[in-house]
Amino acid sequence: MLSVDSLQVTYGGAVEAVRGVSMEVPDGAVVAVLGSNGAGKSTLLRTISGTLRLHRGRVDAGTVRFGDLDLTRRDAGQIVRAGVVQVPEGRRIFGRLTVEENLRAGGMGNRDRAAKAEAITRVHDLFPVLRERSGQRAGLLSGGEQQMLAIGRALMASPRLLLLDEPSLGLAPRVIGQIGEVIAEINRQGTSVLLVEQNATMALGVATHAYVLDVGRVSLSGDARELAQSDEVQRLYLGHTGATPEQQRTERAPRRTLSRWTA
Amino acid sequence: MTQFLSLLLNGISLGAIYALIALGFVIIFKASEVVSFTHGSLLLLGAYAIARLADPLGFLPAVLVGVLMTALAAFLVERLIINRLRGAPVISLAIVTIGVDIILLTELIRQIGPDILNIPHPWGGDSVRIGGVGISENRLIAMGVAGVLIVAFFVAFKYSSWGVAMRASAEDGEAAALMGIRQGRVSALAWVVAGVLAAVAALFLVGAPTPGVSAAAYTVALRAFPAAILGGLDSTGGALVGGLLIGITEAMAAGYQEQLSFLGRGFGEVAPYVVMIVVLLVRPSGLFGTKELTRV
Ligand SMILES: Nc1ncnc2c1ncn2[C@@H]1O[C@H](COP(=O)(O)OP(=O)(O)O)[C@@H](O)[C@H]1O
Numbered sequence: 245m246l247s248v249d250s251l252q253v254t255y256g257g258a259v260e261a262v263r264g265v266s267m268e269v270p271d272g273a274v275v276a277v278l279g280s281n282g283a284g285k286s287t288l289l290r291t292i293s294g295t296l297r298l299h300r301g302r303v304d305a306g307t308v309r310f311g312d313l314d315l316t317r318r319d320a321g322q323i324v325r326a327g328v329v330q331v332p333e334g335r336r337i338f339g340r341l342t343v344e345e346n347l348r349a350g351g352m353g354n355r356d357r358a359a360k361a362e363a364i365t366r367v368h369d370l371f372p373v374l375r376e377r378s379g380q381r382a383g384l385l386s387g388g389e390q391q392m393l394a395i396g397r398a399l400m401a402s403p404r405l406l407l408l409d410e411p412s413l414g415l416a417p418r419v420i421g422q423i424g425e426v427i428a429e430i431n432r433q434g435t436s437v438l439l440v441e442q443n444a445t446m447a448l449g450v451a452t453h454a455y456v457l458d459v460g461r462v463s464l465s466g467d468a469r470e471l472a473q474s475d476e477v478q479r480l481y482l483g484h485t486g487a488t489p490e491q492q493r494t495e496r497a498p499r500r501t502l503s504r505w506t507a
Numbered sequence: 508m509t510q511f512l513s514l515l516l517n518g519i520s521l522g523a524i525y526a527l528i529a530l531g532f533v534i535i536f537k538a539s540e541v542v543s544f545t546h547g548s549l550l551l552l553g554a555y556a557i558a559r560l561a562d563p564l565g566f567l568p569a570v571l572v573g574v575l576m577t578a579l580a581a582f583l584v585e586r587l588i589i590n591r592l593r594g595a596p597v598i599s600l601a602i603v604t605i606g607v608d609i610i611l612l613t614e615l616i617r618q619i620g621p622d623i624l625n626i627p628h629p630w631g632g633d634s635v636r637i638g639g640v641g642i643s644e645n646r647l648i649a650m651g652v653a654g655v656l657i658v659a660f661f662v663a664f665k666y667s668s669w670g671v672a673m674r675a676s677a678e679d680g681e682a683a684a685l686m687g688i689r690q691g692r693v694s695a696l697a698w699v700v701a702g703v704l705a706a707v708a709a710l711f712l713v714g715a716p717t718p719g720v721s722a723a724a725y726t727v728a729l730r731a732f733p734a735a736i737l738g739g740l741d742s743t744g745g746a747l748v749g750g751l752l753i754g755i756t757e758a759m760a761a762g763y764q765e766q767l768s769f770l771g772r773g774f775g776e777v778a779p780y781v782v783m784i785v786v787l788l789v790r791p792s793g794l795f796g797t798k799e800l801t802r803v
């Protein structure tokens with residue numbers, strides 16, 4: 245289980261990005277974190293993954309624990325080896341490397357050969373397109389395929405907990421639906437998931453539990469289905485006061501509902 | 508025609524040596540985001556160590572130890588200085604490497620003194636003729652060894668885990684870190700490889716037709732900089748092409764000195780820089796580079 249306790253993070257000693265966040269991802273769960281631009285979602289994931297330093301960020305207080313392990317201020321490599329792997333915002337695939345090389349890079353934190361062989365089979369089963377395109381430069385893939393590669397690359401490290409930072413960003417509604425299904429499937433195969441999203445519909449569709457971040461603080465949390473029904477989330481994220489047909493909600497562009505919230 | 512072919516062959520062999528140095532320069536830039544001006548003194552260190560050790564140890568062991576010493580020096584520079592300054596502006600790092608270079612160079616010049624040390628190459632200073640085209644045995648062997656090393660380098664760069672890790676972290680350091688790739692390790696290894704390549708280049712650079720190990724070997728090494736830069740600082744293929752281009756230019760400019768005398772004496776020495784400037788004026792990021800030099 246991942247547990248974040250009273251976490252406070254600042255950038256450059258001045259910008260307070262996360263101000264006392266506590267949250268948990270139980271083993272086997274899919275937990276969503278919702279919040280608009282600048283809420284501190286990526287900062288939370290950077291802290292868990294140990295890459296804050298690359299952004300001149302610092303943990304001022306609080307802890308991140310994974311099982312018995314204290315991950316706070318560990319380096320990124322150790323955290324990957326502990327089984328916590330992130331798919332960063334904007335995909336960040338290696339565009340000049342081939343698809344196969346991207347997957348190979350993803351497996352580099354994984355020393356166990358058998359686990360690596362198992363991981364590549366799992367990735368190819370989940371995303372057959374990555375097998376077909378294995379020799380192609382990753383930069384030539386479509387946006388949706390790049391997101392799948394980014395997820396596949398992270399799975400190569402055989403994570404016990406997968407962190408996803410806005411996987412729906414910039415993708416067509418149909419592809420967002422696929423990503424949601426893939427996340428559910430990965431979870432069924434035994435990997436816990438922490439899903440950061442602005443697209444509340446997709447996130448609350450796959451998550452069991454959700455937190456809402458607002459300017460660095462948790463403003464709401466609870467059962468995903470209940471949250472989806474709550475007036476506040478309806479109003480802020482789903483852009484509605486009444487119940488909407490599932491279909492119609494999936495069609496909605498995530499950015500628009502959000503800008504309404506920030507406005 | 509024979510003169511042209513002879514100059515071409517000599518230019519290629521010289522270029523292959525430059526390419527070794529330039530390759531090291533490029534992988535350091537890719538892995539550590541540092542423009543390493545320590546390369547000149549590393550090269551001189553290699554030459555000096557091999558020359559000094561050749562007498563007590565014999566030629567081959569001296570080469571082996573000299574190459575390892577140079578690699579170790581490069582490794583230490585990375586671990587003790589560059590690694591600790593990660594995230595510093597590229598320009599400060601470049602100046603730090605100049606500082607390290609001056610320190611190393613000063614000490615080496617003090618050690619070498621006014622002498623010219625000799626590396627007793629077992630192949631001596633003779634020339635061979637290949638179908639009427641003359642080349643020193645040293646340069647011919649250099650061409651062979653450099654060719655093998657360059658091929659080995661490219662194979663490793665393309666297929667080994669180190670190569671994939673290196674290319675991944677050069678493209679996106681943070682994403683690579685998120686995959687558990689240890690950039691410190693990738694960077695240290697790049698410096699070691701660059702040190703090895705520089706020492707091997709040194710071994711041949713101070714043999715016939717060049718006189719031996721003196722402080723002047725340092726300036727020869729400097730000609731690999733334009734090679735790396737005109738090829739594109741972040742392109743390994745560019746380092747190879749750039750090295751060859753500079754080597755051939757230098758050989759041609761020296762060989763046709765008479766005909767080029769209107770350009771002034773010693774044009775051969777400046778020709779590499781002229782070529783570099785012309786290339787950069789046309790292509791600011793070098794022949795195959797993707798990063799503009801303005802970022803440096
Ligand atoms: N590298 C950085 N340096 C300084 N401030 C940053 C940096 N990254 C993010 N921030 C600030 O921290 C806050 C949270 O940002 P972020 O975690 O990226 O939010 P989100 O992912 O929810 O959009 C914002 O105010 C943002 O401007």
Ligand SMILES: [Mg+2]
Nearest residue numbers: 285286287333
């Ligand atoms: Mg973000």
